[in-house]
Amino acid sequence: MLNIDGFAYTNRLKNVHPTEKAVFALLTLFLCLVFSSFTVSCLTLLLMTVVTVRRAGIPYRAYFRMMAIPFSFLVVGVLTIGITITTQRVEQEWLGSLTAAGVTFGVTSGSIIKAAELAGKSLAAVSCLYFLALTTPVVDLTAAMRKLRIPSLFIELTELTYRFIFVLQETAEDIYLSQSVRWGYSSLKNSYKSLGSLTATLFLRAHHRSGMIFTALTARGYNGQLSVLAPEYRVSTANILMITVVELLLLSVGVIAEVKGI
Amino acid sequence: MSIETGDWIIEACNLSYMYPDGTQALRGVSLKIPKGGKIALLGSNGAGKSTLFLHLNGILRPREGVVRFAGSDLKYDRQTLLELRKNVGIVFQDPDSQLFSASVYQEISFGPLNLGLPEEIVRERVETAMAATGTGEFRQRPTHMLSYGQKKRVCIAGILAMNPSVMVCDEPTAWLDPKNARQIISLFNQIASDGTTVIISTHDVNLAYSWADYVFIMAEGNIMGEGDPESVFRDEILMYKTNLEKPWLVEIHEILLKKGCFPADSSMPRNRDELYQLLRNNNMCRREEMLNDFNNIRDEGRERNNVTLGIKRL
Ligand SMILES: Nc1ncnc2c1ncn2[C@@H]1O[C@H](COP(=O)(O)OP(=O)(O)O)[C@@H](O)[C@H]1O
Ligand SMILES: [Mg+2]
Numbered sequence: 001m002l003n004i005d006g007f008a009y010t011n012r013l014k015n016v017h018p019t020e021k022a023v024f025a026l027l028t029l030f031l032c033l034v035f036s037s038f039t040v041s042c043l044t045l046l047l048m049t050v051v052t053v054r055r056a057g058i059p060y061r062a063y064f065r066m067m068a069i070p071f072s073f074l075v076v077g078v079l080t081i082g083i084t085i086t087t088q089r090v091e092q093e094w095l096g097s098l099t100a101a102g103v104t105f106g107v108t109s110g111s112i113i114k115a116a117e118l119a120g121k122s123l124a125a126v127s128c129l130y131f132l133a134l135t136t137p138v139v140d141l142t143a144a145m146r147k148l149r150i151p152s153l154f155i156e157l158t159e160l161t162y163r164f165i166f167v168l169q170e171t172a173e174d175i176y177l178s179q180s181v182r183w184g185y186s187s188l189k190n191s192y193k194s195l196g197s198l199t200a201t202l203f204l205r206a207h208h209r210s211g212m213i214f215t216a217l218t219a220r221g222y223n224g225q226l227s228v229l230a231p232e233y234r235v236s237t238a239n240i241l242m243i244t245v246v247e248l249l250l251l252s253v254g255v256i257a258e259v260k261g262i
Numbered sequence: 263m264s265i266e267t268g269d270w271i272i273e274a275c276n277l278s279y280m281y282p283d284g285t286q287a288l289r290g291v292s293l294k295i296p297k298g299g300k301i302a303l304l305g306s307n308g309a310g311k312s313t314l315f316l317h318l319n320g321i322l323r324p325r326e327g328v329v330r331f332a333g334s335d336l337k338y339d340r341q342t343l344l345e346l347r348k349n350v351g352i353v354f355q356d357p358d359s360q361l362f363s364a365s366v367y368q369e370i371s372f373g374p375l376n377l378g379l380p381e382e383i384v385r386e387r388v389e390t391a392m393a394a395t396g397t398g399e400f401r402q403r404p405t406h407m408l409s410y411g412q413k414k415r416v417c418i419a420g421i422l423a424m425n426p427s428v429m430v431c432d433e434p435t436a437w438l439d440p441k442n443a444r445q446i447i448s449l450f451n452q453i454a455s456d457g458t459t460v461i462i463s464t465h466d467v468n469l470a471y472s473w474a475d476y477v478f479i480m481a482e483g484n485i486m487g488e489g490d491p492e493s494v495f496r497d498e499i500l501m502y503k504t505n506l507e508k509p510w511l512v513e514i515h516e517i518l519l520k521k522g523c524f525p526a527d528s529s530m531p532r533n534r535d536e537l538y539q540l541l542r543n544n545n546m547c548r549r550e551e552m553l554n555d556f557n558n559i560r561d562e563g564r565e566r567n568n569v570t571l572g573i574k575r576l
Contacts, residue, residue, distance in 0.1 A: 009404060139365035139404065163364045166406035170358075212359035219319050219352045220424065221344055221376035228368035229375065229384055231401065 004066070008137040012057040017233040018140035019147060021132060024243045028250065029128040032121065035254035038113075041120030043253060047246065048127035056135045063130070070126050074119055082107055082115035138162045143230030156226045164206075171205050172198065270333070271297040271428055271459050272318055272350070277327035279313055287313040288324070289483040295428070295461060300454045302470035302491075303463040305480035306505060311463035312355070314480070315430050318461075319350045348377055351421035355432040357413035364404040366397060366416050373424040384423075391423035395449060411442035418449065428459040435469060447473055471495055471509035472533050479504050492530045511537060 097106030184194035
């Protein structure tokens with residue numbers, strides 16, 4: 001399994017102010033979406049890959065494995081856009097085409113450019129989000145969300161969900177282990193039965209635990225609001241300056257590309 | 263220890279409680295917790311310890327009986343309850359049912375923030391609690407990457423940061439290895455030495471005997487006996503009735519007393535070192551041999567079995 005969560009807590013940028021990282025990632029994402037330019041997309045992808053791998057020290061193997069995940073979806077999307085299918089006998093500027101039973105499959109230069117633009121933009125957008133996910137722990141993200149005045153219900157839900165994914169996972173692993181040492185997964189039939197009871201037990205435990213959590217929170221004076229403080233991070237002027245310069249550069253490249261129509 | 267009336271921080275009078283499914287968990291429990299004491303509530307599984315604890319902090323409301331805090335009856339309105347929870351903190355048995363946040367810092371800040379303290383004070387308290395519990399070193403790690411003992415310490419820090427006058431801990435040493443258990447216990451000693459009343463529940467007679475200065479014994483929703491550990495654990499009938507084993511120190515002391523190694527009025531040793539001291543001071547048996555024996559055992563850091571063996575050989 002890809003250990004995104006683990007990287008978030010151990011990467012070299014973990015001590016950087018989360019808001020700086022969030023602003024960097026989201027601003028770049030925004031620019032890359034606003035300028036539907038292939039140049040900007042490629043630049044963004046390059047920028048984010050370099051920062052994630054070189055600055056944050058995420059192993060490039062892990063990074064490329066993660067990049068491969070959206071790739072399969074992307075291939076499907078790009079193919080549908082890149083390949084034009086038509087039954088009309090209208091003359092098009094085919095770069096290559098194949099006609100069978102009155103249906104023509106083919107690619108035109110327009111469709112290829114469109115597909116490339118789409119692929120570039122998607123990968124660039126994903127790389128922005130990966131940067132954020134790999135360098136910023138969820139707890140820091142929610143802290144930044146608090147600063148940005150996002151509704152607390154949403155933040156609390158995010159935090160609780162995040163925390164209890166791991167508790168649930170641990171519980172499921174325990175149950176799975178105790179079932180499998182008793183041959184619970186020795187045959188297909190047993191596996192179905194065991195998996196069923198695992199799921200049922202998991203639901204019961206989760207329900208029970210939520211009751212206990214509520215009790216424990218109440219014991220500490222819970223009043224309907226999960227108010228917490230986040231550790232304080234130092235704001236780095238150098239980082240802010242760097243982010244500003246990079247974003248301005250990206251912006252000007254975007255504008256030039258727009259004007260010149262590349 | 264002599265306790266005057268008025269020195270009780272918490273009193274429970276004749277508490278009865280039945281869970282919605284009909285389980286009668288408490289059957290007329292009465293107890294008085296001395297202020298500033300180290301108190302152990304001893305009882306086997308299902309005795310009703312956890313249920314009783316939930317009453318001390320107003321989570322559960324008794325069907326009958328009253329809870330008193332610092333002399334006044336507990337009312338179950340919002341304000342009184344909040345005040346009570348500020349004063350009585352509970353550390354629950356399972357850390358995964360207490361830690362709601364993935365961040366150690368956020369987790370510890372939750373309690374003091376609920377007390378309505380200003381941010382700077384809360385940050386100060388979080389730092390102090392982290393220093394006291396030694397949790398500061400993993401402040402950067404999420405709670406799901408901590409060991410069981412570390413999680414436990416974060417839970418304790420979360421309560422400590424509220425500065426309660428009573429700290430209640432449900433089975434604090436369950437599932438902990440000896441080293442972690444020792445750490446937790448010495449943490450409790452430190453908390454108690456600052457004037458906080460510490461109440462723990464346990465089924466470990468040796469822990470209750472060595473650590474506590476007042477012991478309650480619970481079984482089937484009742485308090486079966488109470489007193490200072492020396493007298494409680496010498497009560498054969500009580501031990502028999504409640505299915506409890508005698509602490510090994512008490513057992514050995516009794517054997518040695520029978521053998522005439524100590525004068526009949528010698529005080530009971532509360533820990534290993536006190537036992538050795540006693541043996542040294544009363545070198546009535548084959549002195550050199552025995553001291554050597556015990557010193558060896560001590561150096562090797564072995565416990566109970568070896569000591570018992572050594573004594574049987576005498
Ligand atoms: N939530 C609950 N619902 C119903 N019965 C419970 C619940 N919690 C505990 N009990 C029952 O109450 C009795 C006392 O339990 P508890 O206070 O947890 O004991 P202890 O902490 O000493 O092990 C037990 O018989 C237990 O089964
Ligand atoms: Mg219990």
